[in-house]
Structure formats: C-alpha cells, structure tokens
Amino acid sequence: MNVQDALLEKLQEFFRDSKVYEFMNRDVICVTPDKTLLHVKEIMRIKRISGVPVVDDGKRVIGIVSLEDIIKALEGNYIRESVEKRMTKNVVSLHENDTLQDALKAFEKYGYGRFPVVDDENKLVGIVTKHDIIYFLLTKLGLIYLHDRRMEEVLERSTSLVTGEALERGKADFVFHIDYFDVNKIGIGAARLKRFLMEKGLDEELVRRVAIATYEAEANVVIHSGSDGYIYCFLDDEKIAVRVEDRGKGIENIELAMKEGYSTAPDHIRELGFGAGMGLPNMKRYSDRMVIISEVGKGVVVELMFFRREKDENKGDR
Amino acid sequence: MVLTIEEIREVVEGVILCDDNNVNIERAMASDLMSDVLAFAEPGIMLITGLHSPQVIRTALVVGIPVVLMVRKIDVPESVIDFAKESGVTLIATKLSMFETCGRLYMRGIKPARREME
Numbered sequence: 311m312n313v314q315d316a317l318l319e320k321l322q323e324f325f326r327d328s329k330v331y332e333f334m335n336r337d338v339i340c341v342t343p344d345k346t347l348l349h350v351k352e353i354m355r356i357k358r359i360s361g362v363p364v365v366d367d368g369k370r371v372i373g374i375v376s377l378e379d380i381i382k383a384l385e386g387n388y389i390r391e392s393v394e395k396r397m398t399k400n401v402v403s404l405h406e407n408d409t410l411q412d413a414l415k416a417f418e419k420y421g422y423g424r425f426p427v428v429d430d431e432n433k434l435v436g437i438v439t440k441h442d443i444i445y446f447l448l449t450k451l452g453l454i455y456l457h458d459r460r461m462e463e464v465l466e467r468s469t470s471l472v473t474g475e476a477l478e479r480g481k482a483d484f485v486f487h488i489d490y491f492d493v494n495k496i497g498i499g500a501a502r503l504k505r506f507l508m509e510k511g512l513d514e515e516l517v518r519r520v521a522i523a524t525y526e527a528e529a530n531v532v533i534h535s536g537s538d539g540y541i542y543c544f545l546d547d548e549k550i551a552v553r554v555e556d557r558g559k560g561i562e563n564i565e566l567a568m569k570e571g572y573s574t575a576p577d578h579i580r581e582l583g584f585g586a587g588m589g590l591p592n593m594k595r596y597s598d599r600m601v602i603i604s605e606v607g608k609g610v611v612v613e614l615m616f617f618r619r620e621k622d623e624n625k626g627d628r
Numbered sequence: 629m630v631l632t633i634e635e636i637r638e639v640v641e642g643v644i645l646c647d648d649n650n651v652n653i654e655r656a657m658a659s660d661l662m663s664d665v666l667a668f669a670e671p672g673i674m675l676i677t678g679l680h681s682p683q684v685i686r687t688a689l690v691v692g693i694p695v696v697l698m699v700r701k702i703d704v705p706e707s708v709i710d711f712a713k714e715s716g717v718t719l720i721a722t723k724l725s726m727f728e729t730c731g732r733l734y735m736r737g738i739k740p741a742r743r744e745m746e
Binding site: 493494495496497498500501504514518521522525526529582583584586587588589591592595 | 660661662663664666667671677679681682683684686687689690691692
C-alpha cells in the first residue's frame, strides 16, 4: 500500500459522509468526440492531466480518454484517429451527491485514476482524483501542503482554500500592499490590520492572534519572497480570514519550513531578530486553520482563519 | 513585585526615552528574536532586547507589549524613539549588558513572562 492509500484509509472514517461535490475539481477539462487523440494528447501535455472525459453536445459523459489510451495510440500508430473511435466508452462516473466512501470504493474497485462526476441529468460537473480527496481531507484537517500544478489555479482562484467560499480580492474588508523590501518595515501591514480590527470592536485577544500570525506572514514575504505581496482580510460574523500572498520564490520544502527552528534566512536578516525559524509554526500556533500553498518560483499563498468565539472559550484543538 | 517605569530605570541605571503609558511592570521577557517574542510574549509585559531597530517597537505593538527596554547602549536612533512615541510604547535604554540587566531586574522581583502556548 502506498503512502497515499494509507493516508486515505486513515482519514476516510472521519469524513466518509462528505459529498463528492465538496471535493471534486469543478474546473474539469473535457473534449468532444470529433477531436483527434493527438488533440487530447496536447491537452494532457499542456494542462498536465492524465485523463479527459468526452462529452456530447448536452455535456453528457459518453467516454473518457486516459493517458494509457494515448500510449496505446502512439504504439499502435493511430494517434490521429478520432476520439469517438478510440475512447473508453463504458465510463464509470460518480454522482455529485455520492459520498466520500462511495468514491473511495470506486477507486478501489476499478483502479482508475479519476472519475468524472455527473449531476442528475448525467451532465459533467466535475472530476475526482485521489489527489482531490487528499487535498480535501487535509484542508478539513486544517493544514495543507501543496506543491504542484494546482498552485497556479489556486493563485488565480478567489475562493477560500479553507472553506471554499468566495474570497474575492476586490471585496476584501482590508487590503495592504507589501510594497517594500526593507526588513525594518516588517509589521507595518500587521499593525495596520490590528488597528483596523480593533476599530471594528473585535475581541482584543482575537485581534492579537490575527496580528501576530499576519506579522509572521508579512515577514516571510519581505524576507523570503523577493517580490511584493498583499495582505487581504475578510470579516464576517463567524470568522476572520486573512490571506497573504506573493509571487516570489516560493518555498522549496514546506515540511522543513514548518519545523520550529528551521530557517533559510541569511545572517544579515538574523542579526535583525528574524530568521528564528518560527514563522510558519507561529502562524499555525495562532490561527485556527492554516493553509499554505507554494511552489518554487511561483510564490506563496497563506490563508489563515480565525474563528470568532466567546471570550472564555479556548482554542478548539488545545 | 511590581515596578514602576521610574523604578526600572533606576535599577538598570538607564534613561527613559519616552513614556506615554506610565504602566507598572510585573513580568518581562528577554529576546533578540522577534519570532520568539511573537510566540511567547504575553500582553502587558516588558520586553528586554539587544536590538535597537524600529522593528522591536512594531513587534511590541502587535503583541501588546507596553514597555521595551533596550540594552547595551543608550544612544537609540531618533527614528526609533519617535516611532515608540507615535506607537504609545514606553522606551527605556541602558548601557548594561543583557545579562546584567536581566539579573538586576530579577533580583528586584520581576518575574518571567508566562509562556502562553506550549
């Protein structure tokens, strides 16, 4: 059993009733049957995906082309033939209201890498891979490391990584542009956010947690990203969401970066009191949920969630 | 034991560079690492540090630290003092070393900050 499977087995019992629509990838790429396999191969290469559902005019799923089909086509020298002729026709789909357990059973039973997801009218609404499920479960658990092609999607996407709801940058309650590279200025954004939240009359201890975690995120942008960045804050009755993003160097090894005491900061930064290797651990310590997404060369997105609770309640997981 | 700002100044033979909030201090922490301060400082304490940058003030502001005591030199940059004034953070400086500063204050009954989340 590989690591992915072992992880899934452990996690599934907690979330077995979650619905497929909660974790499927909605940005599903599909083709019509009149296209050639060569065309599909190009899509797979460019989008870096390993399977493409085939749909008719009504977006109903009528087949699927997998990487395996493409390899066979290359070997058999029929790559220029139409999708319709060579696609796998008896597609196994999941329904959007199926549960996580159903999905995992399907993976186990058929051994396929992906399943198209359909609605009541058999129309394609998404696609599910094991990766989507792991992504979903880790997000539920409060922390996620993501190091792959989805980085870009996430950067463009305006939904919350934690809750999936819309966090449109234009509608943020607070925006701060981290437009400086001077280490001595670190914290300006966090201090402003703190003042902003205090003026909103929010609980002082909660605001303090937000400010500290944001400060660390801001410091990371200035010290490590080599680019500018933004702090966005979204408020509602239940929570405070903070999103700090940059388009800089990215994190090479997130697991290492999460370790207390690990730092890649150079000496001149350490002399200024930074680079203690506590940045990410501190963010996690002070937030209720934290999602961090990064890829080398593509920047970092940190989303921090703080729940507004009664004063005397402690953090849920402590 | 609680000390006033003036009593602290006396103990460390320092100077008060600005004092807006006139608080009394019961607990303190000493660190040159901002992340340490963020991780472990409780609000209302005094921060003792060997750093003399505006960064320290900003960190104090974020954490809710009302008093910063800078060690090893008293000629703190004007910009830092101004920033402390603006931020309402009391700033004291002493020529004593970090070790001696902490030792003297400890002898006078200042207690360590409680590490709040471990």
